[in-house]
Amino acid sequence: MPARRHPTARQGRLGTELRKLREAAGLKATEVASLLGASSVQMSQIESAISGVSEQRLRRLAAHYACTDDAFIDALAAMATDRTRGWWAGYRTLLPAPFLDLAELEHHATFLQEVALPYIPGLLQTEDYARAVYSFRVPELPKPELELRVRHRMQRKVILKEPTPVPYEAVIHETALRIRVSDRNTSRAQLAGLLELSEEQHITLRVIPFDLDGFAGATSTMKYAGGAMPRLDTVVRDAPHGTAFIDSEDQLDAFRTLFRKVEAVSLPPDQSRDFIHRLAKEL
Template sequence: MGLRANPTYRQRRFGAEVRAIRESGGLTAGEAAAAMGMYASHISSVESGRTSLSPERLRALAAASGCKDTTYLDGLVELGQASGKGWWSQYRDPLRPSLRDLAELEDGACDIVCYEPMFVPGLLQTEAYATAGYRGGYTGASRSEQDREVEFRMRRQAVLTGENAPRLHAVIHEAALHMSFGDPAIRRGQLIRLLEAAELPKVTIQVLPFEGAVAFGTSFTVLRPPVRKLSTAIVAHIERSLYLGDGDSLARYDNWFARLCEVALPPANRDLRHDSYAVKDSRGLIQRLLYPLL
């Protein structure tokens, strides 16, 4: 089998974890190769995600490196053996590979947490809102490319209602709730969508109000699979988003999200009833903003 020319994020992450196991045991590439019964030249290809590693060789490396975390190893084996195929596989050029990586991560997540200071998270957007965002954005994508990405974003949302739907916890700054793209109907539809999404059993929505704590300036998402050590933090950037999987980065973003949850309004709980003018929690704030638009 030839080497992969363009490994996916999952494949690169698997390679990075293999390298981390080797380095944690203080093994050189040659020593690791000897422990696995393979050529040393093969190690760099594995660690860069350009080729795979059998479960047997992975466990041999772990034993030689002193890694005894069986839950982590089982999760890593699953990560390395995954086909990577899903509904997103049918979307190729001109769709950005990073979007397919995102959909694959969402599909394998049991928890998704996200913070957005300016826009409603993609998993909660209406089609009209998403389309307006692409039309008024700063990318050089053609109209057809924009339509393709909007379609892809709408398909991603099915993960929230699937059989193994992940838990989604979103903290959204109030500024995002005022975004209308010049059309009040878009804003009205989006606010209604948020109230509807809050009814889903695995969705939690909190709003960080204007009069609250200083906003965190950068949007981010943390996707957590069953083995939390294999989580990924995605930090949005105007040129290319960062995909972070090291322990220190994950701990930082987990901590920042926990702090945002503490200063945001209580969740838009579906079991509570509110007067439309009451701004006591996230649902009350959304309702108050929606009322003049009805």
């Protein structure tokens, strides 16, 4: 297969999982290369996602690694043969790669969970709210690039509006609900938008009020995306150096626990709607 210039995060995940299988089998890349009639360089390129891998080769590798998890192998095969060219591809060369990787991750997710503290989650933001957030960026974005990012964020919402939408759950701290990223009208419209979305069966919104006891998770902001199976889940976090896509099993398990802890101290969905409604009336 031809070399890729810019592998996506999803392609990189496939390569990572193949490397993990090889290492779990106690094999070196040079040992496995001969099985495929390839060089160690080609094996390295497959595991680093610079080159793709056919389904036939993938299944041969899995057998050689003594992987007996058929569901996992099928999931990897689906990733290897996926030729989806989603709407986000239109932003290639226009926006940084993490924007495209995030949209692709959400597209393939079996469920999404978010914990939001300083801002309303991107998937729930109104256009004016998103524009205000991007406008505050330093250094300032040129107007065309700012509008490009806003449009991209609005298009991501398609996963919540499809005939079979992805199940989505967000836990939002009162901080995010009260901070006026723009003016009163923008905040009022944002809260109204949250109330409307909270009525959808596939969307669950929970609120953590300031005066609720038992919340010490001030650094808990995250997005958790379910994969075809739990070992293919992914966590997305914003870091000082950029967006981080986390997929190690130990870290995934830690974030699952973190979400359960945050969810446990939040208000139930019906009380959360009432809370948002009261805030909206105050504006």
